[in-house]
Amino acid sequence: MDQGEQSISHTIDVDTPSVARMYDWLLGGIDNYPADRDACQDLLRIAPSTKALALNNRAFLRRVVKVLAKEHGIRQFLDHxxxxxxRDNVHEVAQRVDHDARVVYVDNDPIVLAHGRTRLVENERTAIVQADMRDTSSIFSHPDVTRLIRRDKPTAALFVSVTHCLKDDEVQPMIEAVKQRLAPGSFLVVCQLVSEHEKVRDGVTSLMATATGGNWGRVREEDDVRGYLHGLEIIEPGLCDVTDWRPDREVHPRQHVDDWVEWGGVGRLD
Ligand SMILES: C[S@@+](CC[C@H](N)C(=O)[O-])C[C@H]1O[C@@H](n2cnc3c(N)ncnc32)[C@H](O)[C@@H]1O
Known part of the structure; x- marks a missing residue:
């Protein structure tokens, strides 16, 4: 059994918090269970600004997809x-710019597959694949990926708020494996949870590792994320708190959180 197969479950375990369902609750969604909500309350005790952080991250995802589609002509998105x-999922944002844009969603959580099949796959240009994002070769050879993502055309590979779910030695190999499969002119979008405060980094890392039964990596520091995008041409405005990545309206001071932030940006492949 390889690494990818090990982390794929087909049954929804409502007693163990899942990152997808916790994030859903933080965004105000209803696809979550008491175990997820309890874990979120524990999280809020360590990092009280986490709901604002989740909303800021989701707004970044919308902006970055729109910018890549509108200003860089990207028509293929692989959302790890x-x-x-x-609201405003990747295919909705991209297909508003171009009806023919293609989007493949990838997630290992069975609840994402269950809801995604009915609420994300609205047309034949959109698909959802249940896979472990570390299993790049399976993802790129999946029939829905080969049907929708042309390897000779630029693609945006999204890793938005996900690399903190992986262990230190898993992130860079995954990013390199994806880079090798992308056409020149493709983009990598990477952001993850970082904190300047050791107490937050250690507290959340330990809480999430325990709550999720080990399905978690680490809250990191800005330099770690910088390393993931090393060698790529970083597009404006560079790497930053994603709240400040090309905001489409004035950023209200209260939007800025300081317990921790989603930090990253966008790199272009030559
Ligand atoms: C915080 S959410 C981010 C969702 C979305 N990218 C966003 O920024 O709005 C993290 C997601 O990564 C998924 N995830 C975590 N580890 C994964 C893995 N090894 N393979 C695939 N998906 C994974 C979780 O199930 C969850 O849905």
Whole structure:
């Protein structure tokens, strides 16, 4: 059994918190259970600003997809760790720019597959694949990926708020494996949870590892994320708190959170 197969479950375990369902609750969604909500309450005790952080992250995802589609002509999106359906999902944003844009969602959580099949796959240009994002070769050879993502055309590979779910030695190999499969002119979008406060980094890392039964990596620091995008041309405005990545309206001071932030940006492949 390889790494990818090990982390794929087909049954929804409502007693163990899942990152997808916790994030859904933080965004105000209803696809979550008491165990997820209890874990979120524990999280809020360590990092009280986490609901604002989740909303800021989701707004970044919308903006980045729109910018890549509108200004860089990207028509293919591979969304790793896509999460539960919410408002303005990637295919809705991309297909508003171009009806023919293609989107494949990838997530290993069975609840994302269950809800995604009915609420994300609205047309034949959109698909959802249940896979472990570390299993790049299976993802790129999946029939829905080969049907929708042309390897000779630029693609945006999204890793938005997901790399903190992986262990230290898993992130870079995954990113390199994806880079090798992308056409020149493709983009990588990466952001993850970082904190300047050791207490938050250690507290959340330990809480999430225990709550999720080990399905968790680490809250990191900005330099870690910088390393993931090393060697790529980073597009404006560079790497930052994603709240400040090309905001489409004035950023209200209260939107800025300081317990921790989603930090990252966008790199272009030559
Ligand atoms: C915080 S959510 C981010 C959702 C979305 N990318 C966003 O930014 O709005 C993290 C997602 O990554 C998924 N995930 C975590 N580890 C994964 C793995 N190894 N393979 C695939 N998906 C994974 C979780 O199930 C969850 O849906």
């Amino acid at each position: 760790g896509s999460g539960l359906p919410t």
